[in-house]
Amino acid sequence: MWVGVFPALSQTGGVQQVGRHVGAVLAKRARDRRVPCELLGLNDARGAGSFKVGAQEYAFTGFGRGKISLLLFLFRRLPRIEILYLGHVNLAPIGLLLKSLSPSLQYCVVTHGVEVWEPLSFFRRVALRRAQRVMAVSAYTANAMVKAQKVRPENVFVVYPALDPDFTQEPRDKASLPFPTRGRMLLTVGRLISSEPGKGIELVIKALPELTKIAPDIFYVIVGEGDLQPRLEELARENSVSDRVVFSGAGGLEQLKGYYSRADIYVMPSRQEGFGIVFLEAMIFGKPVIAGAYGGSPEIVQDGMTGFTVMPGDLEALTARLIRLLQDEALRTKMGVAGRQRVSQDFSFERFEEGLTKILDARN
Secondary structure, three states: OEEEEEOOOOOOOHHHHHHHHHHHHHHHHHHHOOOOEEEEEOOOOOEEEEEEEOOEEEEEEEOOOOHHHHHHHHHOOOOOOOEEEEOOHHHHHHHHHHHHHOOOOEEEEEEOOHHHOOOOOHHHHHHHHHOOEEEEOOHHHHHHHHHHHOOOHHHEEEOOOOOOHHHHOOOOOOOOOOOOOOOOEEEEEOOOOOOOOOOOHHHHHHHHHHHHHHOOOOEEEEEEOOOOHHHHHHHHHHOOOHHHEEEEEOOOHHHHHHHHHHOOEEEEOOOOOOOOHHHHHHHHOOOOEEEEOOOOHHHOOOEOOOEEEEOOOOHHHHHHHHHHHHHOHHHHHHHHHHHHHHHHHHOOHHHHHHHHHHHHHOOO
16 A cells, blocks of 8 residues: 655645646555555545546545544554555654655655754654655755754655646636736735745845836745734835835735736745745746745756746845846747747646656665
């Protein structure tokens, strides 16, 4: 039996999307080998659920944050579990516990970024080290994890996340978007929560007064919600750009694709991205991207080719890159075309499936 355990499979976010993609590949590979497979979501609503990747639907069981219920579910299936895939390092101790009871079990842990860049708590660090395979979403995260957690490099596999297949289709309705149909638009997509304060949104807001001098029609759309929004709204007021900053909330898939389609530049000079699926989403819509020159972002955004990378916190550099793109439509188009080609070639779901299959086939 193969089992995948994830923080959540029904929620939005990069970690959740990677979880769904891992779960889809795990279920497909198990089916090809005629092996039973269970997908479990710790924080999903209790009971049966499902998700789709492309045209295929996959079933999972949610546990409503019930850690004890999840453990009991797994205990009842020992020693039938052959492979245990854990979708976040916070779940790694489950693998260590189950392997102590069933030594033949093989477990793999998925690591996403900043959570493994600094030393973990003792039990999580030990559980990560004892994993037979560790998947990292970028080379930066792999190297930082090996250094901080002392994981054996030969056990670490880099598998870049994929663009979700649904993002290959244009939005059905652009007319309903809640902002002007004219004017040059900057866009950022991300959760506005105090536990993830490093997206660089503050820096973009601070750049707006200078940008209005060369682009009087400019406005900035922030897609997301969370407890940081009041602070960002106050910053916009302090910089006299409240009328140019649109907080759109979370929105659905079609609306999100509408934002990407309408934008002129995607900008998120983050210091905390282990990867950054939002960059792929912007690039597949042919948008130049400005990202932070830190973490896994430079592995996606090729500086000077598909966009620019700037050091997080460097307001002068960010402003200069934005001005250059705003003034040069041909450059925006050229970078957008290069970005779309890069996503199609290097970040397809098929490439992700190939990489993950190598991990499944490389068991000890």
